[in-house]
Amino acid sequence: MPELPEVETIRRGISPWLLNRTVTQVIVRQDRLRWPVPPDLESCLIGRPFTAVMRRAKYLLLKNAAGWLLIHLGMSGTLRILESTAGVTLHDHVDLLLDNRRCLRLNDPRRFGAVLWVDGSPEEHPLLAHLGPEPFSEAFDGALLYARSRGRALAVKNFIMDQRIVVGVGNIYASEALFRAGIHPARPAGRISRARYDALAVAVREVLSAAIEAGGTSLRDFTNEHGRPGYFSQQLLVYGKKGQACVQCGAVIRCEVIGQRSSYFCPHCQR
DNA sequence: CTTTACGCCTGACGGC
DNA sequence: TGCCGTCAGGCGTAAA
Known part of the structure; x- marks a missing residue:
């Protein structure tokens, strides 16, 4: 999807x-x-x-x-x-x-x-009224992620997939952004520093914009308006890479279920 | 309030 | 070959 x-x-x-x-x-x-x-x-x-x-x-x-x-x-x-x-x-x-x-x-x-x-x-509209900021808007930055996460114990991956915090980040790009920011997906959202949230906000923007540039990720059934696939799957670094070597350190990419969703990460690069 | 679990649907895939 | 369990990009809702 x-x-x-x-x-x-x-x-x-x-x-x-x-x-x-x-x-x-x-x-x-x-x-x-x-x-x-x-x-x-x-x-x-x-x-x-x-x-x-x-x-x-x-x-x-x-x-x-x-x-x-x-x-x-x-x-x-x-x-x-x-x-x-x-x-x-x-x-x-x-x-x-x-x-x-x-x-x-x-x-x-x-x-x-x-x-x-x-x-x-x-x-x-009820479906749109409580949505968080667009990831490319000025309102979305590390300060927002830091402020909204204080006192919250849920995993940071679930936190950034919450459309009331920031919109548009789904299961693939959550894993990718957290890898780029070096943050373990299961880390409690409330126990991440402001500096690391700054890096995460940048990573979210970068991975989303790179995916848009590539015309989306082709996995299963995504195709563009002409029925052609996107090419961002070639740039995925951890999603779907369970058992493969991390591109940064060579450690084995792991897959664990966090919040009922498969989550891919490098156990060495992400803390 | 936060957090978790579930259900909605069909199809593809792997194991037996 | 067939059957069955599992999993898949989301998200609203109920329940604790």
């Missing part, structure tokens, strides 16, 4: 195809996603061109004159731009047919994703 770099890659890819285009038809083949797809979605979309294609955290936000179409890709969702609505395959749940004859298609085998309609300010 897409973390922030994958969602941002999708956003950049679909944006030119959607901006100033109007939806002519909505096809919902399966409305049982994480929440039901609104039955009146077509009436919200038809006749009003998209005026912005934005991202907040891992949510895509498509704006028109009436409100916002909110899309989340869950664990296995993909969005593609197609020539037409032909060639329907398994798990092609939602199509938006556009007035340039293109089709924006959501495919999501596990159906943890969501397609919702938001009228009013999306920042006030």
Whole structure:
């Protein structure tokens, strides 16, 4: 599933195809996603061109004159731009047919994703209201991580994956950022120094921006808007590398479950 | 308030 | 070959 770099890659890819285009038809083949797809979605979309294609955290936000179409890709969702609505395959749940004859298609085998309609300010929507800062915003830095972590005992990996602390960091990039910062993923968040959180904030930004540059990480089913994979998997240093040699010290990379999620780290470089 | 566990779903993979 | 258990990029919710 897409973390922030994958969602941002999708956003950049679909944006030119959607901006100033109007939806002519909505096809919902399966409305049982994480929440039901609104039955009146077509009436919200038809006749009003998209005026912005934005991202907040891992949510895509498509704006028109009436409100916002909110899309989340869950664990296995993909969005593609197609020539037409032909060639329907398994798990092609939602199509938006556009007035340039293109089709924006959501495919999501596990159906943890969501397609919702938001009228009013999306920042006030319950799903978005309590999100932390964007990792590339000025509000996100070591001072924020340090302040928010005081007195908290949970593992730092779970702390930085909490979307109320900072958005966009999922299981892959949490492991990668902690390796780059030299911090053990199971270390209690409240027992990490300000200086180390400064390094972690930098590492989070670096790993996310490098992944965006590469067009996302290709693992299992992530592909961009044309169905092509991203290339950041070639730059992963610890994720999925259990049993392999650490690129920095040669120690054996380990994998342990922390907070119900597989966590990869170098036991020598990360403390 | 914090922290943990679980459930939602399907598909791929490894072991037997 | 088939069956079964495990695991997978997220996140809301319930419970302690």
